Amino acid sequence: MASTMTPLAERMRPSSLKDLVGQKHLTQENSILQKAIESGRVPSMILWGPPGVGKTTIAHIIAASIQAPFYELSAISSGVKDIREILDLAKKQVGAILFIDEIHRFNKSQQDALLGAVEKGTITLIGATTENPSFEVNAALLSRCQVYNLKSLDKNELRELLELSLSKDNWLSGLNVELKDIEALIRISGGDGRKILNLLELTVQNLVNQGQKKITVTDEAVLQVAHQKVALYDKKGEQHYDIISAFIKSMRGSDPNAAVYWLARMIEGGEDVKFIARRLVIFASEDIGNANPNALLLATSTFDAVHKIGYPESRIILSQCVTYLASCPKSNASYLAIGEAQRAVQQSGDLPVPLHLRNAPTKLMKSMGYGKDYQYAHDYEGHFAGQEYLPERIAGTKFYEPGQTPRENELRKYLKELWKDKYKY
Missing domain, CATH: 1.20.272.10 (Zinc Finger, Delta Prime; domain 3)
Structure with a gap:
């Protein structure tokens, strides 16, 4: 019975990078990570990605591949005392790896406790996080780690996981299982490999308990176990x-x-x-x-x-x-304005910037008239000079017409007071 075993996701955990489903940008031949493992010189790293995409698995594979002492902590239940105990043990060993799951849950003092050991090479840190490490990991610690971004498993990768489990897992391969539908499995899992395997196991176990000889996995059977209705929604269709x-x-x-x-x-x-x-x-x-x-x-x-x-x-x-x-009240006036302005650019080409608007950082440019006669708006009453800011060829062209909403009517009134009849506001 499956219920007496470790979960299917744990039984299917691969022992080498080549057997890991997904994350090909990290695991393929000649990838940075694969080369680092082959050389035996693995940097401290943060594995950032959603749940169930292989973060813990990669940490275990690295440790096994380079035959390094391996310590594991969960940031949910561990504190500075636990970190220090492991660091004391690691000092007596060479190349120890410390894997910290959900490292984003460590506070500043807990993360700071790792800094010296990572910097000195006492440990190789592998942190796993579902949160953006730029926001959740101290900058000092982050600067000492490589960040690898893991992706949700796509539909083909999830299908591959399901098929592998039917052929390789001892319990499932001994049953007559047909995957008639996989849409509900894929939608509920949301790209989480652990979730899809454990849901498959629960579904098959439920069908076995019903006394079925031929186990046919359907969307209905999956939803019965999952206790939820799922919109079977094709994100690419x-x-x-x-x-x-x-x-x-x-x-x-x-x-x-x-x-x-x-x-x-x-x-x-x-x-x-x-x-x-x-x-x-x-x-x-x-x-x-x-x-x-x-x-x-x-x-x-x-x-x-x-x-x-x-x-x-x-x-x-x-x-x-x-x-x-x-x-909210609606207006597409600014959207229309940029469209009109882009059309003017396409039709009139690269019109020269008027001399009075040009930057004049050098004496030569000033002698050529750059910036001459520019009127600094803040020197004028109402912070308004009324100067021309468009190229001469399209001077006076109106691109922005405020919409008929209370806020935009205020903008129109203000612009009309400033520009009088120039833009016909």
Whole structure:
């Protein structure tokens, strides 16, 4: 029975880089990591990536490959005392490796306790983190480590993991298992190899318990075990583009209810949190713009926040931003303005910068008239000089027409007071 064994993900843990599924940029022949292992001189490193993509496995493979003493700590349950005990042991050995899982959870003093040992080579540190090390690891420690970015496993790699487990695991290979459907397994796993293997094992065990002789893994069987409904959403297919289109159009149409529904569809389908957040930043400028400049600030903050936090908590942050953007007044005036300006550039070419606007850092340039007659706006009443700032050939051309929103009407009124009839505001 599978329940009496170690979990399938642990039983399938590879012992060499060539057997690791995924992360080919790190493990392939002649990669930096592979060469370092072959030379026996492995640098201290931070392995940064989502859960279940091979961070712990790579640490074990490195230690086994170079036959180094191996110590392991979890930052959740360990403190400075535990670190110092291991460092004392490592001083009596050569080339000891200390693997710290979730190193981002260590505070500054805990990370500082590692500094001297890493610098002197007492230990080779391998830290694993799901968070951006630029934000979560002390700069001094980070500067002494190589950072390797690991990626979520894609659909083909997850399929490979499933097929390997059916052929190589002693328990599964002794059963008559058919993978009829794998979509639910892939969607629920979210690129996490450990999660997909353990879910496969639970599903097969459940089917065995039902007395089935031929074990047929279907989406329905997986969902029965997972106790959740999953939107079977192809992130690269037509539905992906249809849903993101519906999402953007719902926000543009000022319907927060529809917008948050399409957001939920993407989240349940395992859409990349950064993809959604990027679209919000673009939308805030393209569709709201100066009708509410705070929209771009919130969208940018949302992008930064979800990049650091990830799922599942990011859904709350995304929902706040989406409902706000959908509820804002809309304007595409700044978006239209840059389009008009680019068309003018394409049609008129590289028009010369007027002499009075040119920089004049040298005496020669000043003698040539660079910067002459430039009027410094702050020297004038209202901080406005009324000078011409466009090339002579397109002088007076209006590219930006504020939209009909309260904030933009204020901008239009201000610009009209300054420029009178020049731009016809």
